[in-house]
Amino acid sequence: MKVAVVGATGLVGTVMLKVLEERNFPLTELIPVASEKSVGKEITFKGKKFPIVSMDTAIGMRPDIALFSAGGNTSLEHAPRFKEAGTTVIDNSSAWRMDPTVKLIVPEVNAHELSIDNKIIANPNCSTIQMVVVLKPLHDKYKIKRVVVSTYQSVTGTGVKAVEQLMNERKGIDGPKAYPYEIDLNVLPHIDVFMENGYTKEEMKMVKETNKIMSDDSIKVTATTVRIPVMGGHSESVNIEFENDFDLAEVRSILEESPGIIVVDDVANLKYPMPKDAHEKDEVFVGRIRRDESAPKALNLWIVADNLRKGAATNAVQIAEYLIQKELV
Template sequence: MENSNGYNLAVVGATGAVGQKIVQLLEKKDLPINDLKLLSSERSAGKKIVFKNREITVEAAEPDSFEAVDIALFSAGGSISKRLAPEAVKRGTVVVDNTSAYRMDDDVPLVVPEVNEDDIKKHNGIIANPNCSTIQMVAALKPLHEAYGLSRIIVSTYQAVSGAGNSANEELKNQSKQFLNNEEMTAELLPVKGDKKHYPIAFNALPQIDVFQENGYTFEEMKMINESKKILHLPELPVSATCVRLPFFQSHAESVYVDVDKDGLSASDLQDVLRNAEGVIVEDDPANQVYPTPLSAMNKEEVFVGRIRKDMDHDNGFHLWIVSDNLIKGAAWNTIQIAERLIENKWL
């Protein structure tokens, strides 16, 4: 369906936290776009968004919205993807899905372009974008795996509220104001909108992201564990995760322990590998207090790594501090990168 002017794209969930970032990034980037369709729920339909000096009216997403659409970027929640992605595929659209709906399906590639670009070509109409906390971790660890082999990952996360959407940002703002005014904080959303209890996130830390599974791990933790193994093509790699929501708006940070397969390495060996890695920026100079933080990584496309140091007791063990914007590389930018590679490689 490509015409001389390029491809027809659709963004599903265009008014959400990630959808907004996708539209902003598409404006900055050079994808060959013929037509851009912005889709949303009935509730947000009718809103107008300016894209490259042109006003686009947001339309309610329905099956026929995907007629003549080449690539649809879905970011409107798992249930919307479950309902509409198959309808889009039926109409010849290739879907890049930013929800967890299809990520672990055997016939759906789960892709971080710097890590496993080639998996894109195996798609059957749907390519899944991994969970934000997974993307930045595997982007930083894949180069280490290629250089030395990885035999274990233990991660503790420090995650921004925007992973739970724009309304979580509002909740953090409101609670912060309430606390600073000595008022009681009202908690109605976090840790999980649909869960039974809600706790304040302002000036607090919540060791629950997404719902708990039978095994005592949260779904967020299981996503990190299972998705990392799938993306890295290492189904037997031991991965463990503890995921924690914190009171900042954008960018996730991760304290990551890894065992590598090679003896006698130093922290500077790992730094050298990461300095040459695509999409990764090393910010690691303790003597000058250089390390990434959520604020320093905000609105940037790369994955930032600092605090790279050797474990003091285990020759094969290393610690890293990995930070990236959860809405950009963790969502919008990775989604657009997949669309770019689909187009560049003619894998539609």
């Protein structure tokens, strides 16, 4: 299995390499790819050094799988070229997610949709992934009518430049800016660009991607996405209104038994999910499970996950593992 990691020097790409290594992914050849400025530099994988190659060199090597995390435009331009060379592309950018011919996959929810014909597969937005992992088992049992979500998102979701901005601000250094305002000691109700309807693109991604992944347009979703000066992962306050009533103990046990979820919900002992605890973990953490006392058949949850792991790298690697296991690549 020849695997290209496109964007290997970036935040997601670096975690991708770590996840491939940790999970002992069955690769025989690793092809790290980045922009022209990085070609010739080396990355270390399983104790061995690998030179970073250009996009053209990588395509010429005809990898079986290419894990892309190099931005939307790079993906739009180059994913079809890998596809032409017979490579299956798993893309982390938003470029292909809403293309009706492309599957948008969270393995715990809809890996069964994949077939051998899917040569470009999209990884959803980080905030959407961690939410749908939790929504899916609850939807199967109680049928979700409406979701109201507010996010508290880590600066690592913006990439290397944003982490540098936060660190520079902490040290009083005036450096390059990833955000229009200071992020340290601040909260920005603004992720991605604003759209005509007053929502941000990130908010609309959470709406549309949830419907696509869950294959159910009847689920109403409304989102407010917010950047906070945190590094470990994204947090979400999620209010869910169901068609059918639920029992809180049953909700807890459904979540405990669902794949990829860890319930941390013991307020008597001050246990609840936090980004510091989710950092470098592959699971989605759920807590503060409580009935919404202002509405019938409604539930409040707090969901946390490492956006670079389950929100990006781990989800992509899980898709690749599924393709191999089912012989779809």
